[in-house]
Amino acid sequence: MSGINQDVATNAPSQDNEQVTGDVKIHYITYGSEKESSWLPAIRQLISKDLSEPYSIYVYRYFLYQWGDLCFMALDDQDNLVGVIVCKLEPHRGGPMRGYIAMLATRSGYRGRGIATELVRMAVDKMIAKDADEIALETEVDNIPSLRIYENLGFLRTKRLHRYYLNGNTAFRLILYLKPGIPYKVTYPPEYPYPEGDGSTPHQQGPLDEDLIQRQAAQLDIQDIHDQRFNLIARSDDFT
Amino acid sequence: MVLIDHDADTSIAATRLEREARSAMSYAGPKIRDVTGEFDAAAKQLPPGRLVKDEYFTLFEAVGALEIMDPKMDSGFVPEDDTAEPEFDVCRGLLPTEVLWIMDQLLGLLIGWHDGYPLSQTVFTSLHVDRLLSPDNRRPYNLHFGSSVSTGVSDTEQVIHLVLRAYCLALVKSCALVLHTIQLQNFYEEEDFVTHLFGRELLHGLSAEDALGSIGEAMNWLPTSDIQKDVRDALSARLDFIWTYVSLLTNDLNDWHDLTDVLDTIKATHHLAPPIPEAFSDKVQRQLASSTPPRPMMQVSWDLACQKWREMCEDTVAAGRLTTEDICQSPQSLQRAIWAFAYRDPPPNTYARAYLQTILFGAERLGENTSFFDLLLVDIRDLVLAGDPLANPDNFLIEVPSDPRHQSARIMEVFMDKVFDEYMNFFRMVCQNRCRIRRTFTQSIGVLDSLEAVAVQTDADLDAITPMRNGDVLLCPMTCWVRYQKLQIMIWTIQLGIETDVYLPHELSLMYWLLSWILERKLSLITHSEVFLVWRMSEANGMRDTRVVAECLSSQDYLRSLRTQVEAERSLSIALWQLFTVLTAVKAIKPLKQDYARELLLYEARMKSYLGLTQDPIPPLSEYKAARSALGSVQEVCGTTTAMTKQAKSHLAELKKMTPHQARYVGTEEQFKREVKQMETTCVAIAVQTSQLLRLSVHQAEMGSATSEEKLGIEATVPAPGSRYHDWWVVPQIKSTK
Ligand SMILES: CC(C)(COP(=O)(O)OP(=O)(O)OC[C@H]1O[C@@H](n2cnc3c(N)ncnc32)[C@H](O)[C@@H]1OP(=O)(O)O)[C@@H](O)C(=O)NCCC(=O)NCCS
Numbered sequence: 020m021s022g023i024n025q026d027v028a029t030n031a032p033s034q035d036n037e038q039v040t041g042d043v044k045i046h047y048i049t050y051g052s053e054k055e056s057s058w059l060p061a062i063r064q065l066i067s068k069d070l071s072e073p074y075s076i077y078v079y080r081y082f083l084y085q086w087g088d089l090c091f092m093a094l095d096d097q098d099n100l101v102g103v104i105v106c107k108l109e110p111h112r113g114g115p116m117r118g119y120i121a122m123l124a125t126r127s128g129y130r131g132r133g134i135a136t137e138l139v140r141m142a143v144d145k146m147i148a149k150d151a152d153e154i155a156l157e158t159e160v161d162n163i164p165s166l167r168i169y170e171n172l173g174f175l176r177t178k179r180l181h182r183y184y185l186n187g188n189t190a191f192r193l194i195l196y197l198k199p200g201i202p203y204k205v206t207y208p209p210e211y212p213y214p215e216g217d218g219s220t221p222h223q224q225g226p227l228d229e230d231l232i233q234r235q236a237a238q239l240d241i242q243d244i245h246d247q248r249f250n251l252i253a254r255s256d257d258f259t
Numbered sequence: 260m261v262l263i264d265h266d267a268d269t270s271i272a273a274t275r276l277e278r279e280a281r282s283a284m285s286y287a288g289p290k291i292r293d294v295t296g297e298f299d300a301a302a303k304q305l306p307p308g309r310l311v312k313d314e315y316f317t318l319f320e321a322v323g324a325l326e327i328m329d330p331k332m333d334s335g336f337v338p339e340d341d342t343a344e345p346e347f348d349v350c351r352g353l354l355p356t357e358v359l360w361i362m363d364q365l366l367g368l369l370i371g372w373h374d375g376y377p378l379s380q381t382v383f384t385s386l387h388v389d390r391l392l393s394p395d396n397r398r399p400y401n402l403h404f405g406s407s408v409s410t411g412v413s414d415t416e417q418v419i420h421l422v423l424r425a426y427c428l429a430l431v432k433s434c435a436l437v438l439h440t441i442q443l444q445n446f447y448e449e450e451d452f453v454t455h456l457f458g459r460e461l462l463h464g465l466s467a468e469d470a471l472g473s474i475g476e477a478m479n480w481l482p483t484s485d486i487q488k489d490v491r492d493a494l495s496a497r498l499d500f501i502w503t504y505v506s507l508l509t510n511d512l513n514d515w516h517d518l519t520d521v522l523d524t525i526k527a528t529h530h531l532a533p534p535i536p537e538a539f540s541d542k543v544q545r546q547l548a549s550s551t552p553p554r555p556m557m558q559v560s561w562d563l564a565c566q567k568w569r570e571m572c573e574d575t576v577a578a579g580r581l582t583t584e585d586i587c588q589s590p591q592s593l594q595r596a597i598w599a600f601a602y603r604d605p606p607p608n609t610y611a612r613a614y615l616q617t618i619l620f621g622a623e624r625l626g627e628n629t630s631f632f633d634l635l636l637v638d639i640r641d642l643v644l645a646g647d648p649l650a651n652p653d654n655f656l657i658e659v660p661s662d663p664r665h666q667s668a669r670i671m672e673v674f675m676d677k678v679f680d681e682y683m684n685f686f687r688m689v690c691q692n693r694c695r696i697r698r699t700f701t702q703s704i705g706v707l708d709s710l711e712a713v714a715v716q717t718d719a720d721l722d723a724i725t726p727m728r729n730g731d732v733l734l735c736p737m738t739c740w741v742r743y744q745k746l747q748i749m750i751w752t753i754q755l756g757i758e759t760d761v762y763l764p765h766e767l768s769l770m771y772w773l774l775s776w777i778l779e780r781k782l783s784l785i786t787h788s789e790v791f792l793v794w795r796m797s798e799a800n801g802m803r804d805t806r807v808v809a810e811c812l813s814s815q816d817y818l819r820s821l822r823t824q825v826e827a828e829r830s831l832s833i834a835l836w837q838l839f840t841v842l843t844a845v846k847a848i849k850p851l852k853q854d855y856a857r858e859l860l861l862y863e864a865r866m867k868s869y870l871g872l873t874q875d876p877i878p879p880l881s882e883y884k885a886a887r888s889a890l891g892s893v894q895e896v897c898g899t900t901t902a903m904t905k906q907a908k909s910h911l912a913e914l915k916k917m918t919p920h921q922a923r924y925v926g927t928e929e930q931f932k933r934e935v936k937q938m939e940t941t942c943v944a945i946a947v948q949t950s951q952l953l954r955l956s957v958h959q960a961e962m963g964s965a966t967s968e969e970k971l972g973i974e975a976t977v978p979a980p981g982s983r984y985h986d987w988w989v990v991p992q993i994k995s996t997k
Binding site: 072074075076077078080143160170171172173175177179180181182183185187189191195197198199200201202203 | 309310318320321322324325326329331332375447449450451551552554692693694695697698759760761762763766851852853854855856857859860861863864865866867870871
C-alpha cells in the first residue's frame with residue numbers, strides 16, 4: 020500500500036497510550052498475498068507491544084508468507100494500523116482442517132470499540148470460506164477481553180494449559196467447531212524422534228488427542244517441541 | 260536461521276544433512292571465511308519477505324529463530340555503555356557477612372528453580388557458581404582456577420575459598436540429585452519444571468560425598484577463624500542447611516523436619532547480611548548454550564523463599580505420612596491419600612511430587628509386602644467379588660491345569676495384566692499438576708472404554724468355567740469393575756473442569772446434568788454389586804468360613820459408603836443442574852450471543868472426550884433438551900432443589916458416621932471430614948439461594964413487574980474457583996436487579 024504507515028508505526032508510538040475518543044472511522048483490509056507488504060513493520064510493532072518477549076521476524080513471515088489471506092488489518096481514516104489478526108489454516112495432525120488464530124491485537128487507544136471482534140469475524144468467515152473444520156487458539160486465563168471476544172462468538176474453553184507461556188502464565192485452549200463430527204475424525208501423532216524402535220508409534224488405535232501424545236512424550240522423556248513450545252500468542256503484559 | 264538455498268528442491272533436506280555432517284567432521288580444524296559479501300549478494304536476489312524454507316522448517320523453528328543484535332533476542336548483544344563480562348572477581352576476599360548474603364541469595368534462587376524457573380535465571384547467575392561450573396574447570400573445582408590470583412590465608416579469603424566454595428559445591432550437587440529424582444518420574448518439562456542445563460555439567464567429577472566433605476572442612480575451619488561469633492554461627496547454620504539438604508536428597512537422612520529446624524536459625528540471622536548484588540549477574544547467560552532470549556535474573560523475596568522451603572519440607576514429610584503401610588494396603592485409602600497430597604494448599608512442587616512418586620513407584624513393592632498387582636486384586640474384590648473364590652489370591656498359586664480355579668485365575672490374570680497400566684495411572688496421574696490430571700484422565704476414558712469391551716469377553720470366559728449368576732442376572736464382575744472406574748474417571752474430569760474454570764456459567768446446567776446421569780449409572784453398578792454380595796453372603800454363611808465372612812462384611816461396608824457418597828453427590832448435581840437451568844431460562848445467567856456456534860457442534864465440542872464411547876454411550880443432546888424442557892416452573896424447580904439438598908444432607912450425615920476402615924479413608928481422616936463439611940455447607944448455601952430465588956420470583960410476580968418468566972429481574976453470579984465452599988460444587992449467588 021503505502022510507505023507512510025510504516026513510518027507512522029515507527030515514529031509515533033507515544034500516541035499509543037492515549038484513549039482515542041469520539042467517532043473514528045475504521046476500515047478493514049486483508050494483508051493479502053503480496054509477499055512482503057509494507058505493513059509488516061507496523062504489524063510487528065503493534066503486536067510486540069503486548070508481548071513480554073518479542074518474536075523474530077521469521078515468526079511473522081512464517082504466517083504472513085503462507086497465510087497472508089488470513090491476516091486482516093484495521094486502519095483508521097489516515098491509514099494508520101490500529102488492529103491486526105494473524106492466522107493459519109492447515110490439517111491438524113492429518114485430521115481436521117484446523118484454523119489457528121496466532122495473534123490478535125488492537126492499539127490500546129482504540130480498544131473497546133469492537134475492532135478485535137470484527138477482525139476475528141473476518142478471519143473466521145475467511146476460514147469458513149476455505150473449508151475449515153474447526154478453529155483453535157490459546158489465550159491467557161486472565162485475559163478477560165480476549166476471552167469475551169471469542170466466547171461471544173461461540174468458542175468454548177476445552178483445556179487449561181498449566182504455565183503455557185514463557186512468562187509462566189496459564190492459558191485456556193479455545194475451540195470452535197464449524198462442521199459436525201469433528202471429534203470422530205482420526206488424527207495422527209506428530210513425528211517424534213522416538214529414541215529406539217521400529218519407527219511405529221506406540222499408540223492405541225482410534226482417535227488420538229494431543230494429551231495422549233504429550234503424556235507419552237513425557238514418559239519417553241523427550242521434549243515436546245510440537246505442542247509445548249508453540250507458546251505463541253499474546254504474552255500480554257496488560258492483564259497480568 | 261532461515262536457509263537460503265537457490266537450488267531449492269526436494270533435495271534440500273539431504274543437502275542440509277550432508278552439509279551439517281561435513282561441518283561436524285571438519286570441526287577439528289575450523290577454517291574461518293568471511294561470507295558477508297557473498298551473503299549480501301545472495302540475499303539481494305530475493306524480494307524482502309520471501310521465505311525460503313524446506314518442509315522441515317516449522318513454526319517451532321520460526322519461534323526459535325533469533326535476530327542478531329536485537330537486544331531483546333540476542334543474549335550476546337552488549338550495549339555500548341556496558342561490558343560483556345561481569346566485572347567481579349570471584350576470588351576476591353569478602354566480608355563474612357557478605358558471604359552470608361550470597362548464601363541466602365542462592366538459597367532463594369535454588370527454591371526459585373524448584374518453583375519452575377530455569378537455572379539460567381537462578382542458581383547459574385551466581386558468579387561463584389559460574390566459575391565452578393566453567394567448562395574448563397576440573398576437580399577439585401577451585402574458584403581460583405584459571406586466574407593468576409593465589410589464595411591467601413586471611414579470613415576474608417578463606418571464607419570465600421573454603422566456606423562459600425563448599426556451600427556452592429554442595430548446592431550444585433543438590434541440583435544434580437534433584438534432577439535425578441525428578442527425571443525418573445512423570446512431570447511436564449517447562450510447565451512443571453525446567454531441567455535444562457544450558458550446556459553445563461553439574462560438577463561431573465565430584466560426588467555428593469565429596470561435596471559434603473568440603474562442607475565438613477569448612478565447618479571445622481570456622482571455629483578457628485577470627486570471625487565474630489554471631490556471624491560464624493550464621494555461616495555454620497547455612498553450611499548445616501546445605502549439608503542436611505544434600506543428605507536428605509541422598510537418603511542419608513530422612514526427616515525433612517531437620518531442614519525446617521535449620522531454616523529457622525537461618526531466618527533469624529538473615530539481617531546480619533548486607534547485600535552484595537554484584538556477585539550475581541544475568542550476563543552469565545552469554546556463555547550458556549540456549550536458544551532462549553536473555554531473561555532477567557529471578558528476583559528473590561527472602562520471606563517468600565523461606566516460606567517455599569518450608570512448604571517443600573512439609574510436603575515431603577506429608578508424602579511419607581500419606582504412604583504408611585496402613586494406607587498402602589488399601590487401594591481406596593491410598594487413592595484418597597494421593598488426592599489429599601495433590602490438594603495440599605499450595606500444591607506441592609515438582610520435587611515433592613516426584614518424591615511421592617518415588618515412594619509409590621520407585622520399587623517393585625509398596626512398603627513391605629504389597630504390590631500394585633495386589634492392590635488391583637483387592638480393588639476388584641472389594642467392589643465386585645468379595646467372598647468369591649475367584650478373587651482369592653490362593654487361586655493364583657494353583658498349578659493343576661485341569662482345576663477350574665487355576666483356569667479362572669489365568670483368565671483373571673490376563674485381564675489384570677491388560678488393565679494394569681491404566682490402573683497405575685489412576686495413582687500416578689494424580690501426582691501431576693491439576694490441569695494435567697484432568698487432561699490425562701480425559702485420555703483414560705477412551706482406554707477404559709476399550710478395556711470394558713475386553714472385560715465383556717473375560718466375563719464370558721469366566722462364566723463358562725464357573726457360572727456367576729443370580730437367577731437370570733449375570734454378575735459380569737470385570738465389566739462392572741472397569742465400567743465403575745470409567746464412570747469415576749468421567750466424574751473426575753467434569754469436576755476438575757469445574758474446578759479449573761473450563762465451563763462458563765451457562766454451561767453448568769449441562770455439565771451437572773451429565774454428572775447426575777453418570778452418578779445414576781454408578782449407583783446402579785453399586786446396587787448390582789450389593790445384590791450379588793448379599794447372595795454370596797447367604798452361601799458363605801452356610802460355609803462358616805470366617806475369612807470369607809469378614810471379607811464380605813468389609814466389602815458391604817465399603818459399598819454402603821460408596822452408595823451414600825454417590826447418593827449425596829447425585830442429589831447435589833440434580834439440585835444444581837436444575838437450579839442452573841432455571842437461572843439460565845429466566846436470564847439470570849446471561850446467555851452469550853455465540854454467533855458462529857451451532858447447538859449440536861457446541862455439544863460435540865464440549866462432549867468430545869465422552870463421545871467416542873462404545874460401551875454405555877452418553878445420552879445425545881436431544882435427551883438433555885428433553886430433560887430441560889420437562890422442568891416445571893421456577894416454583895417447582897425450587898421445590899426439587901430444596902428436596903435434593905435435604906437428601907444430600909442426610910446422606911452426608913450417614914457418611915460421617917462411617918469409620919475410616921469402613922469407608923476406606925484411613926490416613927486421610929482430617930481431609931475426609933473437611934470435605935464432608937464443605938459439601939454440607941454447599942447444601943446449606945443451595946438451600947439459601949433457592950429460597951432467595953423463590954422469594955424474588957414470587958415477589959416480582961405479585962408486583963406485576965415480571966411480564967413473563969423470562970424477565971424476572973434476577974441476576975445470578977458464579978463464584979470463581981477458590982472462593983467456593985467446594986470447588987467442585989458451584990453455588991450461584993442470586994440477587995435482584997431491581
Ligand atoms: C484483546 C484485544 C485484542 C481486544 O481488542 P478490542 O478491539 O478492544 O476488542 P473488542 O472491542 O472487539 O472487544 C473487547 C471485549 O472485551 C471487553 N473489554 C474490553 N476491555 C475490557 C477490560 N479492560 N475489561 C473487561 N472487558 C473489557 C469489551 O467490552 C468487549 O466485550 P463485549 O463485546 O462483551 O462488550 C486487545 O485488548 C489487545 O490488543 N490486547 C493485547 C493483545 C492480546 O491480548 N491479544 C489477544 C490474544 S489472542
